[in-house]
Amino acid sequence: MRVTIKDVARECGYSVATVSLVLNDKESRISAAARAKILKVAEEMNFRPNRLAVGLVTQKTHTIGLIVPDISNFHFAEMCNAIEHECRNNGYIVLLGSYGSSDDQAYEYFKEFIDKRAEGIILAKPRLTELTEKEKMCFSLAQRARVPVVTFEEFKAAKGVRSVSFDFEAGGYLATKHLIDLGHRRIGCITGQSNMVSSLARLKGYKKALSEAGVDFDPQLIYEGEFTLDSGVEALPYLLGQNVTAIFAFNDMMAMGVYKAARNYQLKIPTDLSLVGFDDIDLNEILEVPLTSVTHPAGAMGRESAKQVLNMIDGGEREHGILFHPSLKVRGSTRKLR
Amino acid sequence: MRVTIKDVARECGYSVATVSLVLNDKESRISAAARAKILKVAEEMNFRPNRLAVGLVTQKTHTIGLIVPDISNFHFAEMCNAIEHECRNNGYIVLLGSYGSSDDQAYEYFKEFIDKRAEGIILAKPRLTELTEKEKMCFSLAQRARVPVVTFEEFKAAKGVRSVSFDFEAGGYLATKHLIDLGHRRIGCITGQSNMVSSLARLKGYKKALSEAGVDFDPQLIYEGEFTLDSGVEALPYLLGQNVTAIFAFNDMMAMGVYKAARNYQLKIPTDLSLVGFDDIDLNEILEVPLTSVTHPAGAMGRESAKQVLNMIDGGEREHGILFHPSLKVRGSTRKLR
């Protein structure tokens, strides 16, 4: 049913080798006549090479694997988009894996993508504190197969893998410092899961800013969320109970939750409560009270990740990776105390 | 470097055939001893089969191709997420293509995915009015290769392809009817590109509702947007110039643009202007003035698309496809006139 190179060869009376040579434009001594005829027949027959076969022999698939926790999440959607674009522009196609809440699934994809001969892998897996056995196994698998790996938003993962990461600590510091400068002292925190490196780092920045200002750290002001809207909704009543005058949410989604909950409590932001988010999603500008937030450039970081894998595929040496830095976008949701 | 089935065979002293049989758990008469040893050795050596080779011989790749205009768009992000999940749960992996504003690119992906032996394709390409040559070529390519295709949000594309579509006309009707019922007569419309079937359908619904209420259609009230935030921002001043009392935006993003612009004009929604959106994205509930919107269930539709391809891959017959229906979520952005 599908037309193969053999069909083309038979049809135009040349050998398979000749057809392949011509179609791939290899330098070789094939007469102009043969060349023309082959090109014409291949076109007419609508011949398309089987990439599996090509990949098998050339060891090149022009495919990279992309593993993210959740594509429908703003941050990762942006990131995926940038990666997809960068790859496309370099002739690469992306295999997508979204593992949701199943940590194991991430590594199933990892293995599967290697089996499918992806030439590189971008892994966006907020790492828990230590590398598990499974993780080690995957990295060593990749290493033995010489498949370059880029970890997204991790400071370091394993040797031989580059990481495109982000200075979450500086972000936490910036947000907190801003609130302190505005006179706030009781600053609530809505964190992410406590075993997540990126959440811990933000918290470290928060503590650092406090301590610089001579404010004691109060664990009562910390609410552990899960980066979801609902976490923000639930955090607000608790933190109000702690008499906070400001809240630093570890991502914008949770800040949105605070907005939403605040309406129920007749609370005005920023009059009654200052609020800082993290990620600086586009949405922030559209809100009635635009959200002050820490920038976290998903697109740029995604693009960079893609560049890094592609570069490694091209033979670039394994380096240390690259670190992105945050800045603070001050908008209407924060205000001088009193 | 990578361990192949030959390596395993050599290592444990059996033939490649035997190893393959055991590893794939084929019913065949292999001694328990051999079986045990092979399993053990394969495990120890960390053997993983090359999927390209497997695909070449079995003609199965357990891969489907997904083509969307823009992953970072809420609607498609939701859709992709659902598809990815459904596929994963059925042992399929997705190849992702996002073609942005380049129509041609969509078909480049289409061909590329077929070449890569995707077993099915989901194409989310808001079709312009007529099928182009290229499109026809792609569909016939898929047909000859017996690769099932599902078009997303198209009423029909070509024979042999199922479509998962949405009744945009009913959506347009619902939104408009609602505004009319509230007493509005001069209702502005922010449409999508005028050659897009789905935009035309919404418009048809709009006109139908008007005519049922005996209101004359006024082309001056139509502003052609591009489904972007900025389109909404730009549309507002124009429509205000036409003295509208309500606006129906063909998607929520453009409605957000109206919100944003309204702030600059000191306009209160819904006091001074009623606003209805389309898509009913999660965000709508979070807004200070929650947006009344027409539901458009991206997740459910994505899941259904995946089910349809998977079913066709399993030998299910080509049917007519399936049509999703809208409903109206009334929230705070619309209000009785005067």
Add this chain to the structure above:
DNA sequence: CGGCTTTGATAAAACGTTTTACCAATATTC
């Protein structure tokens, strides 16, 4: 013990390409 089954395993073809080494025919040189 000779023929027939059963058991356990394998050789080899196939999937659709790329690529290298080689070959036959023609042209060139002296």
Add this chain to the structure above:
DNA sequence: GAATATTGGTAAAACGTTTTATCAAAGCCG
């Protein structure tokens, strides 16, 4: 006109699997 170089093209191996038909050895029967 023989030796040599050039031209145009191809055969065949390789990539890493799956699968079918076949084979050798062992077991069974009378």
